[in-house]
Amino acid sequence: MDFPLVLVVLTFACGLGWLIDLVVLQKPRKAKLLQARTDMGITNEQAVSDEQQGVLDKVAKEPYLIELSKSFFPVFFVVLVVRSFLIEPFQIPSGSMLPTLKVDDFILVNKYAYGVRLPVVGTKVIPYKDPARGDVMVFKFPKNPKINFIKRVVGVPGDRIRYQNKQLYVNNQLVEAELTQAPSLQNRMGRYTEKLGEVTHQIYKANSAPRVNKTWVVPEGHYFVMGDNRDNSNDSRFWGFVPDELVVGQAFAVWMHWESIFSAPSFGENRWIQ
CATH class of the missing domain: 2.10.109.10 (Umud Fragment, subunit A)
Structure with missing residues (x-):
């Protein structure tokens, strides 16, 4: 296995997922969340019940792959930078x-x-x-x-x-x-x-x-x-x-x-x- 190549591909894929969410998916998701709050008659200052919060969390939830991408991108990026440009371990x-x-x-x-x-x-x-x-x-x-x-x-x-x-x-x-x-x-x-x-x-x-x-x-x-x-x-x-x-x-x-x-x-x- 070419580990440096795999690391570059994983970092790029996770970064691309994060970018797609930022540019394409995040705005419609926020619009759906705002519409859900409006449909339930919730204002910014109004307290939200547990049931309502559950509905809002479901609407605001990121797609699974996007959530994974955001979680792993910083890790892969730091490892890539350290391993590629600073220090690499060998046996x-x-x-x-x-x-x-x-x-x-x-x-x-x-x-x-x-x-x-x-x-x-x-x-x-x-x-x-x-x-x-x-x-x-x-x-x-x-x-x-x-x-x-x-x-x-x-x-x-x-x-x-x-x-x-x-x-x-x-x-x-x-x-x-x-x-x-x-x-x-x-x-x-x-x-x-x-x-x-x-x-x-x-x-x-x-x-x-x-x-x-x-x-x-x-x-x-x-x-x-x-x-x-x-x-x-x-x-x-x-x-x-x-x-x-x-x-x-x-x-x-x-x-x-x-x-x-x-x-x-x-x-x-x-x-x-x-």
Whole structure:
């Protein structure tokens, strides 16, 4: 289900119902109410009996669909504005961003970090800033835009990216990665501290995993992204660049961890995303 499209359609339908009532239906309804009061001989100052009030309420009652539209339009409108232009929640489905993000972390994404975009179509209407190296970015998967991906921005337009022998180079400069936790029998992933742009963060690398040795030049209007779990991530090394029009926003916080509906949610690991 394309939830943004469904939300837009529901908001439009409810708003249209409200508008139809305001322009077309409300005036005849008020005229019927006035006529009913006249027929019963009720003046503005006159007290109304329970029976008369029941008749008047029936005459003044809005059609069911109009009543629903007026009730739900403000709710749908607020959700649409917040979700489309401000903040949207996501759930992490895989371990490609370990150790930064765990499976079943619930995150918040800043939708206006890279400018304001129209819902559904994603067209940028108010530019702000561009994604920078080190940002954790949510985007629509280029191979299937109905799916959202989350990765770290490694290369911006014009960058020359080289990944060789599990070493990352940006514009021919080695991105230093300091080993902070060696692989063990329990965890065969080595943990490293890496500084990419202005962001210092943690990554995993597995010495035994297959190596990708290749060089890319990031074209204009595109970004090169990689998962922090370097040897367990489906990213730009395998399917190419992320076009700017598919960018959703910048992930900035983990607000909950919830493994399944049969377990209790945890708020003990809430944190800012580095």
